[in-house]
Amino acid sequence: MTSWKTLQAALAGTGYIASDDLATALHIAITLGRPLLLEGAAGVGKTEIARALATVKETQLIRLQCYEGLDASQAIYEWNYQRQLLSIRAASEAGETGAAVEARIFSEDYLLERPLLKAIRQETPPVLLIDEIDRGDEEFEAYLLEVLSEFQITIPELGTITAKTRPLVILTANGTRDLSDALRRRCIYAHVDYPDRQTELAILASRSPTTEAHLARQIVGFVQKLREEELEKVPGVAEMLDFAAALAGLGIKDLTADPDVLLACLATLLKTQSDRAAVPIEVAARIAGKAA
Secondary structure, three states: OOOHHHHHHHHHHOOOOOOHHHHHHHHHHHHHOOOEEEEOOOOOOHHHHHHHHHHHHOOOEEEEEOOOOOOHHHHOEEEOHHHHHHHHHHHHHOOOOOHHHHHHHOOHHHEEEOHHHHHHOOOOOOEEEEEOHHHOOHHHHHHHHHHHHHOEEEEOOOEEEEOOOOOEEEEEEOOOOOOOHHHHHOOEEEEOOOOOHHHHHHHHHHHOOOOOHHHHHHHHHHHHHHOOOOOOOOOOHHHHHHHHHHHHHOOOOOOOOOHHHHHHHHHHOOOOHHHHHHOOHHHHHHHHHOOO
C-alpha cells in the first residue's frame, strides 16, 4: 500500500471502516514488518480487521485462538500419533525395524501443522491472527516472542524450519491480563474503541445498504445509547448488525412502531439474563424514542 489512506480505502471496500489511527498503525506495521497489537473491548472489530486485511491482500487468513493452557504443540505442530502407531504396526508385521521405520514415521507425511507452523510455510505471506493473546498464559507468550522474533521453528526430528515469507501478524487482547513489556516492545500498538456515530452509520451502510436512512440512524442511536446503560456485556458492532438484520427480517421501518417487537429484537444485543432484566420494555421504548 502506498499510504495509510489507500489502505483505509481498501479496507472500506471490504466493508471494514477503520479509523485514521487504526489505519495508520496497520500501515506502519505492514511497512516495518512488525506485529500489530490491538487492544480494546470485545466486539469493537479487532478480529474482523484481520479478515478484511486478508481480503485486501488476497491472501490466506490463519487464526490461532488463544486460551488458558494453550501450549506449543497445539499452536505449532503435533505428530499424528495414530498414524504413526499404525505405521509401526504395519512395519513390524512386514519385518521392518530400526532407523528406516523411525525416519518414515517422523517425516512430513506424519506432521500435523498448527497455525504458527502453517503461517511460516506459506509461499505468499498470510495474515496470522493471534486472537485474545491475553487468554494464553505467560509461558506461551514467552515462547511466542521467540517465534515472532526469528520467524523460525525447530522440530527436533526435522531440524529448523525458517519462514519462506513473513506473515502479517495481528494480535488482539481484551484486557483479561496484562501483557509483558517484551511483547509490547515488539509490536506496533493501537487501541480500538467502539465507533463514533458517523463511523457506525458508515459500517451499517456498508454491510446493510438496503436499510433506510431514518431506520439506520435509529438503530445506531439506539445501540450507542444502550452502551451507556450499566450492562455486563456491552453490544459490539457485530451485535448492532444482527439487530439491524433482525429488524429488516421482521419488516420494521421505525423502532418506535412496536415496543413488543423491539423488546424481542433485543435478543441480538443483550446476551445475559441480567442485561435483559436491566432493559425492560419501558427502558427500551425510552431509548428508542431518543435514538433518532
